[in-house]
Amino acid sequence: MSQPSDIIQVSNPTQTSTKSALKGGYNPSLGPIQLPTSYQAQLASTASSKRNIYDHSLSRRAPEVNLSSLSYIFNVMIQYSQKNSKGIQELEGKLNTLGYSIGPKVLELITLREGKNAKREIKLVEILQFIHTQVWRTLFGRVADELEKSSEADDEYMITDKQPLMSEFISVPKDMGQLNVNAFVAGIIEGILDVCYFQASVSAHTVETPGCPNRTVFFIKFDRDVIERENLRFHK
Amino acid sequence: MSKSLKTTGEDLWKNKADKVNSELFTLTYGSIVAQLVRDYKQDYTQVNLQLEKMGYDIGIRIIEEFLAKSQVGRCQSFKETSEILSKIAFKYFLNITPRVENFSTDGKQFSLILDENPLAEFVELPDDEKANKQLWYSNVLVGVLRGALEMVQLDVEVAFVGDVLRGDDATEIRLKLIKILKDEIPAGED
Amino acid sequence: MSYYLAIIGTTDSPIYECEFGTHKQGGDGTSKFSPEMKELNPFILHSSIDIVEDIQWQTNSMFLKSFDEFHGPGTGSTSTNVNYYISGFLTSGNVKFLMIHDNSVYKNEDSIKQFFMDLNDLYVKTLLNPFYKVNDVISSSVFDLKVKACAKKYL
Numbered sequence: 358m359s360q361p362s363d364i365i366q367v368s369n370p371t372q373t374s375t376k377s378a379l380k381g382g383y384n385p386s387l388g389p390i391q392l393p394t395s396y397q398a399q400l401a402s403t404a405s406s407k408r409n410i411y412d413h414s415l416s417r418r419a420p421e422v423n424l425s426s427l428s429y430i431f432n433v434m435i436q437y438s439q440k441n442s443k444g445i446q447e448l449e450g451k452l453n454t455l456g457y458s459i460g461p462k463v464l465e466l467i468t469l470r471e472g473k474n475a476k477r478e479i480k481l482v483e484i485l486q487f488i489h490t491q492v493w494r495t496l497f498g499r500v501a502d503e504l505e506k507s508s509e510a511d512d513e514y515m516i517t518d519k520q521p522l523m524s525e526f527i528s529v530p531k532d533m534g535q536l537n538v539n540a541f542v543a544g545i546i547e548g549i550l551d552v553c554y555f556q557a558s559v560s561a562h563t564v565e566t567p568g569c570p571n572r573t574v575f576f577i578k579f580d581r582d583v584i585e586r587e588n589l590r591f592h593k
Numbered sequence: 594m595s596k597s598l599k600t601t602g603e604d605l606w607k608n609k610a611d612k613v614n615s616e617l618f619t620l621t622y623g624s625i626v627a628q629l630v631r632d633y634k635q636d637y638t639q640v641n642l643q644l645e646k647m648g649y650d651i652g653i654r655i656i657e658e659f660l661a662k663s664q665v666g667r668c669q670s671f672k673e674t675s676e677i678l679s680k681i682a683f684k685y686f687l688n689i690t691p692r693v694e695n696f697s698t699d700g701k702q703f704s705l706i707l708d709e710n711p712l713a714e715f716v717e718l719p720d721d722e723k724a725n726k727q728l729w730y731s732n733v734l735v736g737v738l739r740g741a742l743e744m745v746q747l748d749v750e751v752a753f754v755g756d757v758l759r760g761d762d763a764t765e766i767r768l769k770l771i772k773i774l775k776d777e778i779p780a781g782e783d
Numbered sequence: 784m785s786y787y788l789a790i791i792g793t794t795d796s797p798i799y800e801c802e803f804g805t806h807k808q809g810g811d812g813t814s815k816f817s818p819e820m821k822e823l824n825p826f827i828l829h830s831s832i833d834i835v836e837d838i839q840w841q842t843n844s845m846f847l848k849s850f851d852e853f854h855g856p857g858t859g860s861t862s863t864n865v866n867y868y869i870s871g872f873l874t875s876g877n878v879k880f881l882m883i884h885d886n887s888v889y890k891n892e893d894s895i896k897q898f899f900m901d902l903n904d905l906y907v908k909t910l911l912n913p914f915y916k917v918n919d920v921i922s923s924s925v926f927d928l929k930v931k932a933c934a935k936k937y938l
Contacts, residue, residue: 382924388825389787389800401928408757409925410715410908422711424611425658426686427618430733433647434625441632455628459620461876461917465907466616468875476843477875496617522613541621552793552876552917590840623913630914715911720922 415469428526435527435538445536449560453544460548467495477553481579481587484553488546489516496545497522512584516546516575517564524571537561539573546575556580598676601663602684609662610685619714626730630719637727644729648736656741659685667745671770672696674747675703678738687711691766704754707764718758725760729753734766746774784886785814786938787824788930790906791879792918795832797825798878799921803934812935819856820867827853828881831869835881839873845903846896847871853883872899876917878906891938898937905929 384390438451468475478484485504493501497518507513524538539561547559557579564574626644633639663681668674675693683689683705691705712731718724729735735751742749750769755761784807790799802821804814816824831851838850851869865885872880880899884891909921 382922382927383799383801383920384922385797385800385920389802408760410717410912411905411925411929413715413908415904415907420615420688420711421612422615422618422688423606423686424613425655427613427621429651429655430618430622430625433651433733434621436650437625437629437643437647455624458624458627458913458916462620462907462910463616465874465876465910469903469907475845475875477839477845477873479840479843496614498612498614554793554877620911620913627913715908717912717914717923719914 415466424522425526427523431523431538431541432527434541445533448536449540452538452540453547453559456541456544456546457548457551460545460550461552463492463496463545464549464552467491480591481555481583484550484555485514485516485577488549492545492549493518510578512579512581514577514579516577517572518575519569519572521571521573524573537563537573539575543575546577550577550579555583557583598680599690602681602690605663605681605685606688610688615688615711616714619711622712622733623716630728635719635721635723637723641727641729641732644732645736645739648733648738649740650736651733652737652740652742653744655686655737656744659741671700671703671747674742675705675768679705682741695767701770703768705766705768707766710757710764713756713758713764716758728759729756730758731756731764738766738768742768743774748772748774784884784938785816786934787814787816787828787883788902788934789825789828789881790902790921791828791832791881793877794918795829796918798918799926799930800825801927801930801934803931803938805938806935807938812931817856823855824883827855827867827883828869831871831881832879835871835873835879839877845873845875846899847873848892848895857885870895870899872896872903874903874906878917880906894937898933901933901937902930905933 434455435448435452438455439448442448442451468477478487489501489504493499501516502519503515503517505515505517507515518539521539521542523542527538529536529538543559543561547557550557550559557577559575559577562574562576564572566572625647626640629640629643630637633643659682663685665677665681668677675696679691679693683691689707689709689711691707693703694706695702695704697703710731712733716730718728718730732753735753738751739749742751748771750771752767753765754767755763755765757764784805786803786805788799788801788803789797792798802814802816802824804812806812834851835847838847847870849868849870853867853869854864855867857863857865867883867885869881869883871882874880880902882895882899884895905926906921909915909923909926910917915921
């Protein structure tokens with residue numbers, strides 16, 4: 358990653374500060390630099406005239422769109438991922454990756470909106486409850502149906518959703534019967550757990566029950582290290 | 594006349610639309626665009642093309658739902674089409690009402706100006722010089738419009754002419770009516 | 784009063800750094816760290832990450848006031864050593880906002896907390912951009928300007 362020119366830059370800051378003064382913003386190879394105030398003022402005036410994302414307020418209640426619009430976009434996402442995948446595993450993996458990048462964003466947004474009461478989750482059960490309740494409510498308008506711990510293994514938990522919103526209008530063809538497109542939502546969960554340092558792998562499985570043909574169980578398997586850390590902390 | 598279209602649109606949105614958090618929608622679309630940019634290695638022309646194709650696939654299906662839910666009849670003019678699009682269709686699917694402007698004198702072209710765009714909330718285009726000049730972030734809308742209008746026998750050329758993400762004054766889509774398609778049975782098909 | 788701020792990502796590498804001084808009491812906003820301190824600042828913050836990792840499992844709160852101290856060369860050419868304090872803010876996604884400041888925390892705790900809350904707001908807005916992934920460097924000049932404006936407002 359470091360090329361000869363980078364090394365020269367770092368060791369001769371006086372030379373480079375004049376060269377790089379043309380671009381504001383943080384440059385990791387240079388560290389914090391203080392631009393001359395005249396240039397800062399110039400930057401400030403150009404920045405305020407352009408539209409930027411920082412002027413947009415986060416605290417107003419999120420508007421809504423039609424669920425079918427989301428379903429169409431999700432459908433297109435599945436079709437695109439399918440084109441480049443050779444099987445169900447790979448397709449679910451791609452959907453998981455797409456959801457994984459969204460997880461931390463959702464988490465930070467929800468926490469920010471909590472305002473003064475915001476707190477971080479530091480216990481395993483609490484982060485799962487946070488996902489089951491807060492995350493589900495923000496994304497899908499209701500809490501998830503069940504949160505369970507597996508009786509067979511201490512590193513396995515399950516969140517159940519009887520009627521997952523995103524896959525409501527998706528019908529999986531018979532020859533892909535094992536596919537559960539909620540791999541995307543599994544990715545969101547995995548993304549949240551990973552940044553909270555509760556690393557896990559999450560997968561979505563269809564477990565039908567009478568009356569709930571779309572019932573999906575999100576199977577969460579925590580890394581061994583995480584479970585050991587939790588046990589150490591709580592002297593199990 | 595346009596007032597009743599507006600109330601129709603709002604009623605449709607209030608009563609017949611299942612609603613979902615728009616941030617989930619924005620983030621989902623965002624992750625698709627980001628993935629496309631990575632897959633095509635910053636070839637923004639290809640990304641635009643892919644988005645348009647995806648939109649087209651959506652468009653040919655979305656029109657059925659729209660016609661079924663809204664029960665609007667045949668449009669008598671392209672102008673009427675523009676009004677229905679902006680006041681009913683966009684309202685029903687995205688909860689926004691873009692403005693119809695710059696109608697050409699022959700009645701065959703108009704612009705839709707989107708004052709708000711739920712696809713592009715909090716988006717800032719990547720900092721390389723190409724994105725600002727080449728990427729139409731919301732290009733999926735172009736495909737949706739083209740596909741949906743084709744299903745009602747209108748061959749329309751649709752394209753973005755401006756986007757606030759790129760630093761333009763407004764997000765503007767231009768629609769040009771090429772011709773009205775007759776119901777023909779293509780040769781060799783039933 | 785001088786401040787050195789760094790935003791550290793989940794993998795302990797910095798994604799943003801900034802130095803500024805106070806605007807209160809006639810300050811002009813430039814930091815007054817001595818050259819030795821300027822070089823030491825990143826190392827000081829890096830070592831304080833260890834302490835953050837200890838504390839983070841003991842408390843739910845996001846604001847970590849004055850959790851570490853450093854005794855080091857003062858501003859100007861005098862050779863006296865002064866105390867530097869390190870305060871922090873830990874987001875729920877384990878992104879750390881860490882700041883070295885050279886005055887006692889009692890006078891400044893609320894304003895530092897407010898500054899971090901605003902910074903959190905700016906960070907989340909950056910994060911919501913689909914082209915920005917967690918732990919990417921924040922190189923936007925608008926972000927930089929906004930951070931400096933917040934600093935001017937509170938510190």
